[in-house]
Amino acid sequence: MLPEIQNLHNVWFSNRTVKTTAPSNQVSFDELTNSIISTGPFSFYIIDFFDMSLSNISPSLSEMHGFDPEKVTFNDVLGAIHPDDIEFVVKAEAFLTRFFYENVGREKLLTYKISYCHRARLHDGEYALFNHQALMLTMDDAGGYGKSLNIHTRIDHLTNLNTYKISLIGLNGEPSFINLSLDENDQNFKEFSKREIDIIKLIANGLSNAEIAEELFISALTVNKHRNNILAKSDSKNTAQLVKKCILQGLI
Numbered sequence: 001m002l003p004e005i006q007n008l009h010n011v012w013f014s015n016r017t018v019k020t021t022a023p024s025n026q027v028s029f030d031e032l033t034n035s036i037i038s039t040g041p042f043s044f045y046i047i048d049f050f051d052m053s054l055s056n057i058s059p060s061l062s063e064m065h066g067f068d069p070e071k072v073t074f075n076d077v078l079g080a081i082h083p084d085d086i087e088f089v090v091k092a093e094a095f096l097t098r099f100f101y102e103n104v105g106r107e108k109l110l111t112y113k114i115s116y117c118h119r120a121r122l123h124d125g126e127y128a129l130f131n132h133q134a135l136m137l138t139m140d141d142a143g144g145y146g147k148s149l150n151i152h153t154r155i156d157h158l159t160n161l162n163t164y165k166i167s168l169i170g171l172n173g174e175p176s177f178i179n180l181s182l183d184e185n186d187q188n189f190k191e192f193s194k195r196e197i198d199i200i201k202l203i204a205n206g207l208s209n210a211e212i213a214e215e216l217f218i219s220a221l222t223v224n225k226h227r228n229n230i231l232a233k234s235d236s237k238n239t240a241q242l243v244k245k246c247i248l249q250g251l252i
Contacts, residue, residue: 002079002086004083004086004087004090005075005078005079005086007090008078008086008089008090008093009052011090011093011094011097012049012093012145015049015097015143015144015145016049016050016144016145016146017049017050017138017139017140017144017145017146019050019140020048020050020051020146020147021050021138021139021140021146021147022138039131039153039155039158039247040153040154040155040157040158041060041064041153041154042058042060042151042152042153042154043058043060043061043063043064043065043151043152044056044057044058044061044149044150044151044152045057045058045061045077045149045150046137046147046148046149046150047074047147047148047150048146048147049144049145049146049147049148050146052073052074052075053074054072054073054074054077056149057069057072061077061152063123064122064123064154065077065080065120065121065122065123066122066123066124080120080121081118081119081120081121082118082119082120082121082127084119085118085119085162088116088118088164088182089116089118091182092116092166092182095166095180095182096114096166096168099168099180100112103189104168106143107139107143108174109136109139109143109145110136110137110138110139111170111171111172111174112135112136112168112169112170112171112174113133113134113135113168113169113171114133114134114135114166114167114168114169115131115132115133115134115166115167115168115169115249115251116131116132116164116165116166116167116249117129117130117131117132117155117162117163117164117248118130118132118162119162120152128154128156129154129155129156129159129160129162130152130153130154130155131152131153131155131248131249132150132151132152133150133151133152133153134148134149134150134151135148135149135151136148137149155247155248158244158247158248159244159248163179163248164182165179165180165181165182165249166179166180166182167179167180167249167251168180169197169249169251170192170194170197173194174194175191175192175193175194176191176192176196176197176251177189177190177191177192178190178192178233178234178245178246178249178251179234179235179245179249190233190234192230192233195216195226196226196229196230196233197251198216199212199216199223199226199227199230200230200242200243200246200251200252201251201252202215202216203227203239203242203243204243204246204247204252209223209224209227227239230242234246
């Protein structure tokens, strides 16, 4: 095992469950995968952090990366990460553990989708940029990581530039955090409310301020204020740039 991959295991080892866990919610795996909105070719699997075993592996995982579908392991998936990106992934996973503990609450991990990008090796040996999304499905009473649904979407047709930032997309009304920096000198956490996320999604659908106002039962003036705040928080010059950023981070 490469030292870099061992570093990833070290991050997860101290945070995993002490035994395998069963889903506590009523949402089935099929319902979760059917809700995936993809902007490109994608694959998915469930990782059980208790023993690092994979289940519910999509056929596309082996097709895209050339893995043996009968023998593919989590280390195979990790080993496909570009050598120049593996350090970022290690730091990202460690950052996420700290962020939830210090800013959100570890118990809320089940109500967030985590998103960041990295390059991964394809079946032909070339590398492409992928958006990694993870949705924790189970945890134990002590907050240990159980099973996670991981989704990898190829996005190099949209961009080849990795921002090396992380987004936490709130579910069930939780606020979202977009484009978090790993730089300790740039820890300006920009929180997006559920209403702002709803407006971003409606903007992406091409609705005008008046149409958004009608959809959300608020005034067009309020929508315009939200739109300006969203652009400022996301460091976007216009809505086109905003939508592209949100697509790349798996928000829409």
